[in-house]
Amino acid sequence: xxxxxxxxxxxxxxxxxxxxxxxxxxxxxxxxxxxxxxxxxxxxxxxxxxxxxxxxxxxxxxxxxxxxxxxxxxxxxxxxxxxxxxxxxxxxxxxxxxxxxxxxxxxxxxxxxxxxxxxxxxxxxxxxxxxxxxxxxxxxxxxxxxx
DNA sequence: AAAGGGTGCAACCGCGCCCCA
DNA sequence: CTGGGGCGCGGTTGCACCCTT
Numbered sequence: 224x225x226x227x228x229x230x231x232x233x234x235x236x237x238x239x240x241x242x243x244x245x246x247x248x249x250x251x252x253x254x255x256x257x258x259x260x261x262x263x264x265x266x267x268x269x270x271x272x273x274x275x276x277x278x279x280x281x282x283x284x285x286x287x288x289x290x291x292x293x294x295x296x297x298x299x300x301x302x303x304x305x306x307x308x309x310x311x312x313x314x315x316x317x318x319x320x321x322x323x324x325x326x327x328x329x330x331x332x333x334x335x336x337x338x339x340x341x342x343x344x345x346x347x348x349x350x351x352x353x354x355x356x357x358x359x360x361x362x363x364x365x366x367x368x369x370x
Numbered sequence: 371a372a373a374g375g376g377t378g379c380a381a382c383c384g385c386g387c388c389c390c391a
Numbered sequence: 392c393t394g395g396g397g398c399g400c401g402g403t404t405g406c407a408c409c410c411t412t
Contacts, residue, residue, distance in 0.1 A: 237381085237382075238380095238381075238382090238405095238406095239380075239381080239406090240380090240381090258397090258398085259397085260397080260398080261396080261397065261398095273397075273398080274382085274383090274397095274398085275381080275382085277397095277398075277399085278380090278381065278382085279380090279381085281399095282380075282381085283380075283381095310401065310402085311400090311401090312400075312401065313399075313400060313401085324399090324400075324401080325379090325380080325381090325401095326379090328401075328402085329378070329379055329380085330378095330379095332378095333377070333378055333379085
C-alpha cells in the first residue's frame with residue numbers, strides 16, 4: 224500500500240540507503256564478487272532489487288572510488304572528452320579512475336550546462352547531429368562487415 | 371526568524387543490448 | 392530463432408541543504 228519515498232513498494236525498499244543496508248551489500252560483494260545483483264536479495268535478505276544494489280555499489284560503495292572534489296586537472300579532462308564525445312558519460316568515466324559516470328554527469332550538468340544555453344547552444348546541436356551521422360555510418364560498416 | 375528560491379547529489383526510470391536456454 | 396533475464400547507459404527526479412529576502 225505505502226509507496227512513499229524510503230519504504231516498501233512491491234516488496235522492494237526504495238530511496239536512500241541505510242548503513243545497515245550498505246553493510247549487507249558490501250558483505251555480499253566480498254563473498255560473491257560484483258555482478259549477479261538479482262541474487263543479493265535472496266542471499267542476504269536485503270530488500271532491494273538488483274538494479275538498486277548495482278547502482279549503490281557502482282556509484283557509492285566501490286572501494287576504489289576517489290570521492291571528494293573534482294580536481295582542476297580532472298575538470299579539464301571532462302571538458303575535453305565531453306567536447307569530443309558529448310554525453311557519453313561512461314566513456315568519459317573510463318578515462319578518470321575513481322570517478323563514476325553518474326558523478327561526472329552530475330558535475331558537468333551543474334557546472335557547465337547553463338553555459339551552453341546561449342552561444343554554445345547551436346554548436347551543441349550541430350555536434351549532436353554530427354555524432355548521430357557518425358553512429359549511423361559505424362552501424363552501416365558493422366553490419367556490412369558482418370555479412 | 372521564517373518563508374521562498376536555488377543548487378547539488380543520490381537514486382530512480384525507461385530503453386536497449388547481449389547472452390543463453 | 393526467440394523470449395526473457397541481467398545488466399549498462401543516459402536522462403530525470405526528489406530531497407536536503409544552502410542562501411537570500
